[in-house]
Amino acid sequence: MSAKCRVEICFSPAEYALYQENFELVVVIDVLRATSAICTALEYGVERIKPVASVDEARDWMKKGFIAAAERNGEIVEGFELGNSPLAYIERAEEFLGKTIVLTTTNGTKAIDIAKDKHTVVIGALNNLDALTSWLIERQEDVLILASGWKDKFNLEDTICAGAIADVLIESGDFAADEDSTVASKFIYRSARDNMFAFLKASSHRRRLRKLNLNEDVKYCLTPNNLTTIPFLKDGYLVKLIDREIPIS
Amino acid sequence: MSAKCRVEICFSPAEYALYQENFELVVVIDVLRATSAICTALEYGVERIKPVASVDEARDWMKKGFIAAAERNGEIVEGFELGNSPLAYIERAEEFLGKTIVLTTTNGTKAIDIAKDKHTVVIGALNNLDALTSWLIERQEDVLILASGWKDKFNLEDTICAGAIADVLIESGDFAADEDSTVASKFIYRSARDNMFAFLKASSHRRRLRKLNLNEDVKYCLTPNNLTTIPFLKDGYLVKLIDREIPIS
Numbered sequence: 454m455s456a457k458c459r460v461e462i463c464f465s466p467a468e469y470a471l472y473q474e475n476f477e478l479v480v481v482i483d484v485l486r487a488t489s490a491i492c493t494a495l496e497y498g499v500e501r502i503k504p505v506a507s508v509d510e511a512r513d514w515m516k517k518g519f520i521a522a523a524e525r526n527g528e529i530v531e532g533f534e535l536g537n538s539p540l541a542y543i544e545r546a547e548e549f550l551g552k553t554i555v556l557t558t559t560n561g562t563k564a565i566d567i568a569k570d571k572h573t574v575v576i577g578a579l580n581n582l583d584a585l586t587s588w589l590i591e592r593q594e595d596v597l598i599l600a601s602g603w604k605d606k607f608n609l610e611d612t613i614c615a616g617a618i619a620d621v622l623i624e625s626g627d628f629a630a631d632e633d634s635t636v637a638s639k640f641i642y643r644s645a646r647d648n649m650f651a652f653l654k655a656s657s658h659r660r661r662l663r664k665l666n667l668n669e670d671v672k673y674c675l676t677p678n679n680l681t682t683i684p685f686l687k688d689g690y691l692v693k694l695i696d697r698e699i700p701i702s
Numbered sequence: 703m704s705a706k707c708r709v710e711i712c713f714s715p716a717e718y719a720l721y722q723e724n725f726e727l728v729v730v731i732d733v734l735r736a737t738s739a740i741c742t743a744l745e746y747g748v749e750r751i752k753p754v755a756s757v758d759e760a761r762d763w764m765k766k767g768f769i770a771a772a773e774r775n776g777e778i779v780e781g782f783e784l785g786n787s788p789l790a791y792i793e794r795a796e797e798f799l800g801k802t803i804v805l806t807t808t809n810g811t812k813a814i815d816i817a818k819d820k821h822t823v824v825i826g827a828l829n830n831l832d833a834l835t836s837w838l839i840e841r842q843e844d845v846l847i848l849a850s851g852w853k854d855k856f857n858l859e860d861t862i863c864a865g866a867i868a869d870v871l872i873e874s875g876d877f878a879a880d881e882d883s884t885v886a887s888k889f890i891y892r893s894a895r896d897n898m899f900a901f902l903k904a905s906s907h908r909r910r911l912r913k914l915n916l917n918e919d920v921k922y923c924l925t926p927n928n929l930t931t932i933p934f935l936k937d938g939y940l941v942k943l944i945d946r947e948i949p950i951s
Contacts (some may be wrong), residue, residue: 464856471854596778605720607713633858636904643885644893655885683766 458630459595460622462615462638465602467558467569472632475574476597480585480618484610485602485658486537487524487561488684489578489674490514491691493539493552496682501690503555504562510518514555517612521555527665537561538670539580553690560601568599569686573699576684576691579614579674584681588623589696592629594701609641609656609674614647616642617677649675706878708844709862709871711887714851715816721881725846726821729834729867732850733859734907735786736773736810738827742788743803744942745931746795749838751940752804753811763804768809770804773789776907776914777895786810787919788829809850817848818935822948824938828863828898828923835870837943842876843950854929858890858905859924862898865891866926896918898924 463472473479480489505511508523508530513523515533522535529536533544537558541594542549556562568574577585577598589596598618600611616638616679622628623639630636645652650672653659673679682695712721713890722728731737740751740904754760757772758781764782769783774818778785784794786807791798805811817823826834838845846869849860864885872888879885884948894901899921911920921926932943 464713468855471716577915603882606717606881607883607886609886612882612886631906632855633852633861633906634856634904637856637861637886637890640893641889644889657880657882657885688884 458593458627458655460598460619460628460630460635461632462598462600462619462635464600464607464612464634465605465610466564466599467602467605469567469599472597475617476595476616478592478594478596479571479572479574480577480596480597480598480612481561481564481568482614483558483561484578484614484674485662486539486558486674487558487601488576489580490537490539490542491556491576492578492581492682493686494542494549495684495691495693496680497543498550499542499554500551501553501692502684503553503690504565505555505557506566508557508560511555519555520549520552522621523556524558526559527661527667536669539673540670560603564599564601565686574686575694577614577618579617579677580680581678581682582617582621583640583678585683586618588683589622590625590627592701596622596628598623603658610653610658612638613642613645613652616640617646627672707842707845707876707907709868709877709879709884710881711847711849711868711884713849713856713861714854715813715848715881716854717850718848719848722863725844727843727845728817728820728823728842729824729826729845729847730810730813730817730823730850731847731860732807732810732813733827733863733923734911735788735824735919735923736805736807736850738784738829739788739791739928740805740825740933740940741830744933744940745929746792746793748803749798749800750802751933752938753814753940754801754804754806758808760804760806762875766945768804769798769801769807773807775808776910776916787794787892787916788922789919791917804843811853811884813848813850814935823935824849824943825938826867828926829868829909829929830931831866831870832927834932835867837872838867839874839876845871847878847945857907859907862894862901865889866895897908903950924941
């Protein structure tokens with residue numbers, strides 16, 4: 454019997470340094486809403502997404518004629534007309550077809566930036582759960598799941614999604630987990646999966662988004678498997694993964 | 703109606719800076735085994751405990767004639783004859799009566815050190831759950847629970863204990879929580895409370911201690927309310943709290 458691959462979960466970018474060693478494949482997730490929006494935009498025809506860390510950088514790209522999206526604290530930043538609502542990318546799919554979009558968000562793009570030196574960085578969400586986990590199982594490589602959290606803190610929705618990914622990988626029989634963060638996430642996912650919307654009632658970011666009238670966005674982001682796109686980071690851009698495009702690290 | 707006090711949970715010393723603002727009362731926990739041992743030692747007659755960060759420092763105190771205890775990675779450090787087993791403090795209670803003990807451990811004493819500038823630092827464990835929570839409720843002050851974790855990472859046993867403390871405070875009606883870390887810990891505690899030993903089966907530190915034949919220690923540490931002592935930090939020493947000794951900050 455060959456040794457199992459590892460799958461572990463890091464709760465936020467602040468802890469990345471403690472968990473990243475020995476992993477060359479990182480799955481970045483930010484369920485509410487950056488990575489859900491990235492998966493959606495690429496599935497609905499956006500050619501590529503340039504994640505940038507700062508609003509200033511996004512503004513610079515906008516001045517050069519690019520479509521730029523910026524979100525901070527759940528809201529579209531002043532001076533931009535696009536944020537990280539996945540539904541907005543569906544509504545404007547025709548306009549965005551084949552385009553490059555520059556994106557900065559409160560947490561998600563920061564997490565992508567912190568992982569960018571790894572051999573393989575892919576984007577996860579509940580929306581692409583089956584597609585992503587099938588690909589990971591086929592790949593047979595150690596997997597670190599990096600939750601974007603909220604301003605470097607633990608958050609519940611990313612933990613549920615990370616737990617879902619880990620659960621599928623472990624249940625396949627080919628993966629095992631050592632860290633208590635992974636054990637806890639898997640447990641929380643299993644407790645939440647039958648009604649994630651209700652489970653997240655008390656979560657801090659759902660309260661934040663409810664105040665902003667973004668319940669429809671939340672419901673969309675909590676819908677597993679309405680997408681099949683796996684975005685991956687290639688030369689600084691997020692693009693749609695085409696099968697076996699990434700050599701094993 | 704007056705505003706509720708806050709109770710929040712920080713999963714490890716690595717995240718303390720993100721959570722500590724506005725709190726002047728910190729409860730430090732390290733269920734396996736430092737804070738369980740501290741509560742036990744003081745309850746069984748040790749006069750005071752000097753927590754120190756390094757093994758070298760503990761050795762220096764030993765040379766000066768103090769009883770010194772040192773644990774790293776679950777084991778007693780070479781050259782010492784005492785670690786953080788609570789049962790050892792019970793067995794040797796007569797010998798230790800009225801004594802000062804210097805203590806350094808992998809995680810717990812580091813967490814105490816990081817919180818030491820707060821107005822009030824008290825020590826929590828499952829062993830003193832009722833005594834501690836009754837005192838906190840009477841006190842009516844914002845409470846930050848700092849889990850020691852494992853080498854700056856999240857761990858399950860501290861999360862369960864932190865969740866237990868938060869649960870009692872919130873159920874009292876006088877406290878509320880905002881952070882997802884608190885919501886998740888409370889949920890995990892409620893899922894685990896009826897059989898914590900089994901729930902922790904998969905946890906990394908229980909596996910570590912099982913290898914070291916420390917299952918009896920684990921069972922003791924997971925027993926709620928076999929102690930009533932609340933240790934608190936006074937001029938660099940952990941001593942038994944005598945009612946109302948600490949002025950409100």
